[in-house]
Amino acid sequence: ETGVTQSPTHLIKTRGQQVTLRCSSQSGHNTVSWYQQALGQGPQFIFQYYREEENGRGNFPPRFSGLQFPNYSSELNVNALELDDSALYLCASSGDLGGETQYFGPGTRLLVL
Amino acid sequence: AQSVTQLGSHVSVSEGALVLLRCNYSSSVPPYLFWYVQYPNQGLQLLLKYTSAATLVKGINGFEAEFKKSETSFHLTKPSAHMSDAAEYFCAVSGSGGYNKLIFGAGTRLAVHP
Numbered sequence: 001e002t003g004v005t006q007s008p009t010h011l012i013k014t015r016g017q018q019v020t021l022r023c024s025s026q027s028g029h030n031t032v033s034w035y036q037q038a039l040g041q042g043p044q045f046i047f048q049y050y051r052e053e054e055n056g057r058g059n060f061p062p063r064f065s066g067l068q069f070p071n072y073s074s075e076l077n078v079n080a081l082e083l084d085d086s087a088l089y090l091c092a093s094s095g096d097l098g099g100e101t102q103y104f105g106p107g108t109r110l111l112v113l
Numbered sequence: 114a115q116s117v118t119q120l121g122s123h124v125s126v127s128e129g130a131l132v133l134l135r136c137n138y139s140s141s142v143p144p145y146l147f148w149y150v151q152y153p154n155q156g157l158q159l160l161l162k163y164t165s166a167a168t169l170v171k172g173i174n175g176f177e178a179e180f181k182k183s184e185t186s187f188h189l190t191k192p193s194a195h196m197s198d199a200a201e202y203f204c205a206v207s208g209s210g211g212y213n214k215l216i217f218g219a220g221t222r223l224a225v226h227p
Contacts, residue, residue: 004156033214042117042203042217043157056214090156092215100213101147104157 002027004093004105012111013081021076021108023091030095031055032074033102034066037088049074078110086112115140115206119218127226132176132191134221136204139185145207146187147215148178152200160202163187174198199225 005024013019025032031050035043045058049068063079072093078085088109092102120135138144145164149157161172168180178189187204201222205215 006156031213035215040220042205042219043215045214045216048214058214092157094213101159101162102213102215103159104149106156109154 004091004103006089006091006105006108008108009106010109010111012113014113015081015083017081017112018077018079019081019110021078021089021091021110023074023076023093023105025072025074025091025093026103028095029093029103030072031093031100032068032072033092033094034074034076035090035092036060037090037107038084039087043090046076081112083112086110115144115216117204117206117216117218119202119204119221121221122219123222123224125224125226126194128196129193132189132194132198132223134189134202134204134223136178136187136189136218137185138187138204138206140206145213146178146180147205147207148172148176148187148189149203149205149217150200151203151220157203160189194223194225196225196227199223 007022033048034046037043047057052068065077068074088107090107092104094100094102116139118137147162148160161170163180171177176191204218207213
């Protein structure tokens with residue numbers, strides 16, 4: 001069984017640029033959630049995708065957007081990067097909605113200069 | 114709205130001593146509760162979860178947590194700390210609204226001294 005993978009592991013961008021982060025969900029999982037973890041803080045929910053549809057969104061602006069593909073992998077796109085977007089971005093997959101356990105990938109560390 | 118409070122951003126114990134990491138939650142409905150561990154420069158690993166089946170939940174690496182509804186608590190314990198337990202620990206509650214977003218506490222950094 002393959003776990004959750006994310007790419008790239010690290011990324012450096014400058015303010016105003018755009019970035020795409022990728023996530024492959026665990027085998028058999030159809031739900032992907034994205035979280036932002038700023039330094040020294042707990043993860044904050046960005047949004048969730050269930051069977052290719054956005055199924056809930058946290059308190060993040062529209063410049064944070066996502067996609068889920070038929071194979072349930074997912075992308076997180078961030079436009080017009082700001083310095084405060086520097087964080088660890090975590091992807092988690094789960095088998096279904098409700099109280100199902102979420103399994104996390106190793107994360108992508110984004111630095112915005 | 115659901116929320117999680119972790120008391121103590123830093124906890125330091127000696128190797129072999131009891132580990133106690135505190136978590137209190139706020140929820141209007143019976144929650145699902147989780148403890149995750151994060152080692153440096155890594156993602157989150159599930160330690161254990163509470164889903165209303167039993168109030169005392171056993172997890173990996175010798176950790177366990179007890180759900181106390183009257184105290185709205187879900188504290189994490191381990192009888193004897195090991196050096197390898199040094200990490201950041203996060204308590205989380207499942208959100209409501211038809212999808213299972215996780216609401217995390219701010220985390221507790223556990224240091225283990227020889």
